[in-house]
Amino acid sequence: MGSRKVTSFDVAERAGVSQATVSRALRRDPSIGAETVRKVLDAARALDYVPSARARALSTGATQRIAMVVDLDNPLWSLLVGRLHDELASRGYRLTLLAGHGDPADVEEHLIGGGVDGVIVSTARIDSALPATLRRRGVPAVLLHRYVEGSDLDAAVADDRAGGAAAAQLLLDAGHRRIGALLGPEDTSTGRDRAAGFRTRLAEADVELPDAWVRTGAFEQAHGAESLAAVLRGRRRPTALFCANDIIAIGAMNAAHAAGVRVPDDLALVGFDDLESAAWPILSLTTIRVPFADMLRTAVTLLLERIGGFDGGGRRVLHPVTPVLRATHPLPSPDSAVSSAGAGRRGSP
Known part of the structure; x- marks a missing residue:
């Protein structure tokens, strides 16, 4: 044309x-x-x-509706959608949810008719094509919680790399040297950056992270439950595990309880996100707090600025994270199921 x-x-x-x-x-x-x-x-x-209906919506804000592309199977977002709804409502917008775990073309079809003023994407993977498609089609959009390297879309994210390093430091400060990890998916910025920060801090402390004590999987309880037995299989076991999110950590805690492994006496755990359930007395999970409310507000602000006509380059707003000390990361127990005989700073399985 x-x-x-x-x-x-x-x-x-x-x-x-x-x-x-x-x-x-x-x-x-x-x-x-x-x-x-x-x-x-x-x-x-x-x-x-780009339909004229969208052009009118972008100039007048006629639809007053924002779409959020979300994985509804992820319990994290089922907890946070309500907060986002309230934040948008306070600014005069309604929220529409689009399931992002199906065919990406279906998501685009729902957006092409101009029925929304903008889009919040919370499911982006590193190789996701949706951010580029939205940018190319001129649809105001923002990435929330995850970013895509090289994308020109705005993003509101946590400092996941610093959080991974902070989790490692918590375990090091508690005296642990035999440390393992249940990491998140490598095709997400959250999984990749949390793992990178954790590995880097252990390496700086001259503490090895043996492959036998590391498992990578989805941000799901099943990953924590199924992976725990694998990392505890050897004669020598880790005394502590970093879990890439609280949901994985809860799965690991349940599996540990079923196997008779005491948390934290036999195995210390550190999670990531600080979901409300992490503070329950029955869990009292040490974790890394992500300021989700701040991230949501930032994402909405960035998106509404785009809808209002801002056409500058992509902006990535990085939100600091905070360690939250609870009951799952004390010093290794002298009577732990794992013998400390012969354990040096650079242990191996």
């Missing part, structure tokens, strides 16, 4: 329908059949068409 602006008539010609049908299909008018909607969306995507 050259440099000429693509119009709904171009989409209609490519899809083999009328311009009026294009308009109704993009509005998801129930009078338009599913196959016709699919043809219109395919044509619009192929032409990089």
Whole structure:
């Protein structure tokens, strides 16, 4: 189409329908059949068409609706969506949730019709194509909790690398030298940065992190529960574990209890995030606090500035994290199930 602006008539010609049908299909008018909607969306995507409805919304704020792309299977976001809803409501916007664990094309189809003023993406993985698609289509968007390297979208994130280092320091300060880790997914900025900070601080302290004491997996309780037995399998075991989030740590604690492993006497644990449940007396989990409320407010502010016309380069706002000392990381117990005989600063499994 050259440099000429693509119009709904171009989409209609490519899809083999009328311009009026294009308009109704993009509005998801129930009078338009599913196959016709699919043809219109395919044509619009192929032409990089930005509907005039979106242009009006961006200039007038007519929809007053923000979409959040979220993994609804992740219990972290089920706890935080309410806070985001309230933050948006206080600024005159409504929240729409889009499940991000399915086909990325489905997410784009929900956004192409101009039904929202902007998008918050909380599910981005390192190789995610959605941020670039949103930027290319001129959709105001912000990344929350995770970022994508090289993306020109704004991002509100925690200092995960510093948090990983702080978790290592907590265990070092408690006297632990045989330390393992249940890390998060390597294709997320949170999993990658927390692991990098943790590994770097241990290396600086000349403390080895043996491969046999490390497992990588999803940010889920199942990862903590299933991985605990693996890292405790050898004759010599770690006396402490860093868990890349509280949900993993809770899974590990449950598995430890079932196996008769005492936390923290036999095994100290440090989590990450500081979910409300981490402070429950039955858990009293030492963790790294992420200021989620501050991050949510920052994400909304960045997004509304984009909707209001700010067109500068991508901004990444890094929020500091804070260690929270509770009951799961004391000194190694002298009568631990793990013998300390022969253990030096650089232990091995």
